[in-house]
Amino acid sequence: MHQQLTSLSDKELISRTRKQKDREAEGVLMDRYSHLLVAITLPQLQKNPSLDPNIVFPTLLQQLSASLRTQSIYKANEWIMHMQRGYLNNQDKATPFYPSREARDLLHIENKVDKATTNAIDRQEIIVRLQQALQRLAPEEKKLLDEFYVEQKSFSELAAAKGWNRDKVRNQLKTAKTKLAKLFINQAYVK
Amino acid sequence: MLSNSDNNDKVIKIFSGIRCVSKDQLPRYLDGRLTDVEKHLVEQHLTDCDLCFEALQALEKEGSTEKYADLTSKLQRYIQQSIRPVSQEQKVAQYTRKERNKENLLVYFWVLAFGILGVSGVYVLKGHMRNNPTIPRLMVSAIPPAEAEKIPATATAVTSQPIVTPDHPSNIPSTPPAAASTPANNTAAPVAVDSARIKLLAAERAAKKKIQADSILKANQDAAEVRRQDSLKKLAEEKDKEQKEKEAAEAAANAAKEKEKEPEPAPKKEEVKKEEAPPVTNSIESLYKVALQYQQQGNLSEAMDRYKRIEANGSGKYVEMARYQLGICYRSKGQSARAKRMFKEVVKMDGSLKAAAQQALDTM
Structure with a gap:
């Protein structure tokens, strides 16, 4: 059972947890993100010695478990990050999670692309529209995206070519992608 | 043209959904032990995912991979422990609930059976008492x-x-x-x-x-x-008659001796009376x-x-x-x-x- 659950997507695990009250699915989801949770919490734990990992992580898991049943979660990584930030900033109050507009746009396009993998016509339509959207982007951003996605250059290569550090390369890529997603969605509305 | 169409197809990768970095990939990426394809996929994901990028940054900065590995294994163990007992407890609870229901049903059955037996017993006993002379x-x-x-x-x-x-x-x-x-x-x-x-x-x-x-x-x-x-009455009458005759005879024969003989018949009368009473009662x-x-x-x-x-x-x-x-x-x-x-x-x-x-x- 556990083996079967690990191959399921986040979305399916969340729906299992909600509809069937499947504790195992919840556990698999938490297990999938546990190492990232530990990694992002480590700096806080080292900064603030009063935080006990034996208390912080179980409490965090409880809060995550409670919010899993009540809140609408589009992307699990974004949700976990939000919950962790909220817990460490204000331990007494659980801040509700609202997915950002950008995240929703991204998710929408990702779902479309995912569906189009088996349908050649849809896939071609998306490619055409993406190309159109790319044409409307700033040339630097278009170039950066081309280099990264089409030419498959790594962060370090791009950083070396541009003279930026890795973080800047990543952030530039992220903003360019967000803009592209916005253009893509707006295109759809115009159409 | 072919390469251009390939490049066009690759554009779609920009929005392909990729899962978060797994716990194996994270240290390997840090050490640079990933293949080019794998590395590119991780970096594609890192552009979107703040969580993974922040985790990577944190691990790079702190450099405390031992603590990270220790805490991760502990947390995963905690998660697994918190899942398993719950599922086992649920099974045990379901089983005990079923058993309790069975026992309760049995108890109700026996109570009912004894109640019916008791009532019927009383009814039968009453009927028996009523019919019994x-x-x-x-x-x-x-x-x-x-x-x-x-x-x-x-x-x-x-x-x-x-x-x-x-x-x-x-x-x-x-x-x-x-x-x-x-x-x-x-x-x-x-x-x-x-x-x-x-x-x-x-x-x-x-x-x-x-x-x-x-x-x-x-x-x-x-x-x-x-x-x-009748015979008793006759006997009494005959005795009376005999006495009367005797008295008459004696009175006639012994007129002179009457004073001396008179006390004798009286006891006889009493005797007769005494004889007369017992036969009636008998x-x-x-x-x-x-x-x-x-x-x-x-x-x-x-x-x-x-x-x-x-x-x-x-x-x-x-x-x-x-x-x-x-x-x-x-x-x-x-x-x-x-x-x-x-x-x-x-x-x-x-x-x-x-x-x-x-x-x-x-x-x-």
Whole structure:
């Protein structure tokens, strides 16, 4: 059972947890993100010695478990990050999670692309529209995206070519992608 | 053109969804141990995912991979532990709930079964009590112990009397043992009501068989009774006459000696009177005993006839007893009003049977 659950997507695990009250699915989801949770919490734990990992992580898991049943979660990584930030900033109050507009746009396009993998016509339509959207982007951003996605250059290569550090390369890529997603969605509305 | 179309296709990768970096990939990416394809996929994901990028940054900055590995394994163990017991507990809880339900159902079943058994038992017992005739017990209780003891002896005395058995002396000795045995059985009746009832039925059957034979005996007995009473009266009259004749003769013959001989007849008169009283009481007593026998044999009408005669002719004690037995006979016949009247009369008489009569009245 556990083996079967690990191959399921986040979305399916969340729906299992909600509809069937499947504790195992919840556990698999938490297990999938546990190492990232530990990694992002480590700096806080080292900064603030009063935080006990034996208390912080179980409490965090409880809060995550409670919010899993009540809140609408589009992307699990974004949700976990939000919950962790909220817990460490204000331990007494659980801040509700609202997915950002950008995240929703991204998710929408990702779902479309995912569906189009088996349908050649849809896939071609998306490619055409993406190309159109790319044409409307700033040339630097278009170039950066081309280099990264089409030419498959790594962060370090791009950083070396541009003279930026890795973080800047990543952030530039992220903003360019967000803009592209916005253009893509707006295109759809115009159409 | 081909490469251009390939490049166009690669554009779609910009929005392909990629899962977060796994716990194997993260340290390998940090160490640079990933293949180019894998590395590119991770970096594609890192552009979108703040969580993974922040985790990467944190691990790079802090450099405490040992602590990270330790905490991660602990947290995963904690998660697995918190899942498993819950699922096992759920199974155990479900099983125990089922078992408890089964036990509860069994308990309800047995309680219901015992309840129904109890109610039906009481119902059957009530029905049995209603149908069970209480005559034998009451009859035994009605007869004073002294009297009950006397009955066998008196029964034999009745057989020995020549007046009662002039024609068929062979028939009578057969009845007294039965009569003597029934009171003995009846004393045991309160303990075993059924056995008493069976015996009573047997006695009734025996009585029916004997009715034909007894009818002749009854006729003879009646005749004997009448004859005996007549003979007693005649005897008394004859004695009176003889005395009168004697007196007359003596008065005539011994006129001179009258003063000396006069005290002699007086004692004789007294003797006659004394002789006269016992036969009457004896006859009533025997009548009562015969009636009692009839009653015990189940021939109530004959017994009642005798009792009425005793009531009409007899003296204090026997009248009371006869009335009491008449009451019992009426009651066993189902004529409760008459029975009550009889018992009330017995109570009014204020004799030895007053308590028994009062008890019989109370139970009616």
